Amino acid sequence: MIGRLESRLGYLMLTLGAVIALLPVLGVLLLALNKSTTATGGFPSISSLHPSNLGHVWTEAAFGPAMKASAIITLATVAISLVVSIPAGYAFATMSFRGRGLLFYLLLLGLLVPLEAVVIPLYFDLRHFGLVDNYWGVVLPDSALSVAFGSFWMRAFFLSTPRSLVEAARLDGVGAFETLVRVLLPLARPHILTMAVLVFVWTWNDFLLPLVMLSGSTIQTAPISLVFFQSQHTTDIVGLAGAAVLTAAPVIAVYVLLQRNFTRGMLAGAVKG
Amino acid sequence: MATVELDKLTKRYDDGTRAVSELELKVADRELLVVVGPSGCGKTTALRMVAGLERITSGTLRIDGRDVNDVAPKDRDVAMVFQDYALYPQMTVAQNMGFALRRRRMDKAAMRKRVGEVAEMLGLAEVLNRKPAQLSGGQRQRVAMGRALVREPAVFLMDEPLSNLDAKLRVHTRAEVMAIQRRLGVATMYVTHDQVEAMTMGDRVAVLRDGKLQQCDAPATLYDRPANVFVAGFIGSPPMNLYRGRLADDGLSVMLGEQVLPVAGEVQAALPGLPEYYGRELIVGLRPEHLVHPAGSSDLPGLVGDVKVVEMLGSEQLVHFGVAGARPFAATGEDGPTNLSTGEAVARLAARPPVHAGGSARFGVEVDQLQFFDGDSGLALAPTLSLRRTPSLAPGIAHDLKRH
């Protein structure tokens, strides 16, 4: 009896939480699709949908190039951090080389270093190497910031696979690299996907690094375009809503598609430096 | 055609654990050598050293006379069946079995033929395209065997390959493994903690305890002439009854507490050193089947005891009884002390007539089957035995002796 009451109260809380989370999102989505460009206040109605507003914002705020830039930066970062983290996690988990523990500690330190504590030298130092105002200036630091988590995450996976699998391969005469590629990686798919989703979300949403590193170029990421658009069109509410929707859409799509993998990472407490 | 020789192999792990101490073993060509011992005695460690998965701390490992201490596993020409099978989950049965071959740049057609043959032999032909997750436990076990077989290695290593099977399948598969090993004649080192498995499968059986070899002999020898009280208590189910005793004044009989058993003439002849034990403690061993049913043993020497429990097995009955006035010796077996720690002896008797629990009875003793062990070292008194006495084993057993 009491259990049922509690359970109902719990569902009430969950539902309320879900509504509060979802309502503003839906509201903005509807607003973005609203016909009237001068809509003010109140909750927009479904009957007056008008998707062409998004097209208007797309051109007005130069969202085309911004989406492309964001996509390039994000996908490159995901690719690089995977390519670099997987072998590192593999070696930390399965190979014994001198200084392994120390190097791993060093890498873990990266989980604690906030971007704010490195962004200044990144800008002034990378300027010397021509790594500012182009994609590399964002992609390389972003990848590096994901590497600490990535190596950790992949190492945890390789530690969780049965050791006998690697040993069987060794007895079969399979080299370390092929063991990784042919034996372990096929098993790591969910784990790798989780890492990919997390890095995707972090990188796409990031604002500070591209703001600084791309300040002198015409390259703009989606969040930067959104913020610039906002500073120029503070009163164009429908346009703003459209820009916000466009900025968030790719991440939401990836998230909904790979929700399970994302949740797994969040439950593990994943965070980027 | 290969032999494996473990010459004083020792393994000390980084945390200081001495898992294997100066292990001396030799696996002859075509031989199936079983390594058996209680959990944690170092069986797996020994096997992994042979495989090359564990660095040898000291000693020499020779395969076919060649020192292979520093040879990588893949160049040792050994194949291993892992306890958890270690099948590659994303590969089909055929791919699992062929994986090592492809590494050896074997011709595709020849490879398929070899895999096919082995699969046929193991009854896996129908499941070649399945993945491990779609197989039964027994099939998985056979794939693991098959993966080792296709390589036609010089040496097979198996670490408790049957322990994940249910009891019935285990008996069946045991026979299969033996048949295959016989047929291929590959030197095999087979690890198990199950002494029944060891006794039925091994050409010879090596008993390990705390990383030290206790005895390595043919199963029958191991059973009839255990080298020490540990082997005596470990091999055999139910295990040997062990009691403390001393020689009587006449030197021709042994006293278990108040009860007296004569020492048979054969035993006296076989153990010329026995009289030296006058006044010293002995451990006397007697297999359950060498006790005789109370009905029909009145002309034999006997032991009197209170019958505690009777296990009726149909063809025979196991009678647990306390030997009045005698001090049992507890050998440490696989699951801690064996049944003797309860102070009870076990007799394996004909099923009829049934013995009833509760009363006192006199059990006949085939005194020519008595075994004698040194009361301090636990070593068998037997100058003619073919056992290897590891000097270092004495302290461990002496420790047991002190405890009881």
Next chain:
Amino acid sequence: MTTTHVTPAQTELAAARVLRVGAGRTQRIRGSPPPGEPRRIGYLYVLPALVLYVAFVLAPFVHTAILSLYSWDGVTPAHFVGLRNFRDIFSNPVLLSAFEHAFILIIFYAALPTVIGLLLAGIMARSPVRGMSLFSTVLFLPYVIAPTAVAVVWRWALAPDGPLNQLLHDVGLGGLAKPWLGDFNWALPSVGLIGTWVLYGLAMVLFLAGAQKIPRSLYDAARIDGAGPVWEFLSVTLPGLRNELVVVLVLTVTAALRNFDTVYVATSGGPGTATTVPSYLVYNTAFVVGSVGAAAALGLLLAVLIFVLNSAITRLGSQ
């Protein structure tokens, strides 16, 4: 149900942040490894990760520490000034207030979501949750959306003539209407509530998922011992959620200290300095004002703060 199983990485990852675990599971290499086990080749595998990490994280971090000892405008030569930048921070009320604001934001970003999440977990601990997958998808949504987009939307919603004020007028509470983000008293709590909105769902999901894993028998045992709901929560649910508590606190506290995007978009630190926070100051001081050394000192202090708070949280969780 979604993946409610928590990987063993969970505690480790949280703890690893303050370097208390992590390498613990890496066994020491003393004796030489077995023949044929890959050894030195391992360096090759970790090299790319280390190079990237050292070049773009570790070296810049050290450089930040060095820069914090200089006075530099980013153009002309820098002067060594010792610890003056730090002394300035501690003597300048505006800079100090930024850290004060950060702590206030922790209440909104971390404490509030944690309380909400724990409350839910306490209520629902003993009943299986149906539709968990759907709930968690929706509840994570605010966390997934770009913080810039979130800030843009809330800035509009909290605007003087925005929907919130409109709503207040409509229900006859027009007197309460105000320019939330432009009000000296309300700007900081408003920014904080944006953080609460982003993070409460995450806390709910994590705590609920954690509570589902607490063995039911513990609750039965508590019942038999005559425990009331509060006692039950304190003696069973809360201890059972220790790992989740660490994770949630680490995530939310870090988010509270690293909310540059939200502040930049929603208030730009204003009105006045009502919502300046360290992460915003780092950017503003370095790239707008042009006091690179002072900004580096701020960045370093922020890193130290994150380090200290994370290790405190982890220590709390391991007790």
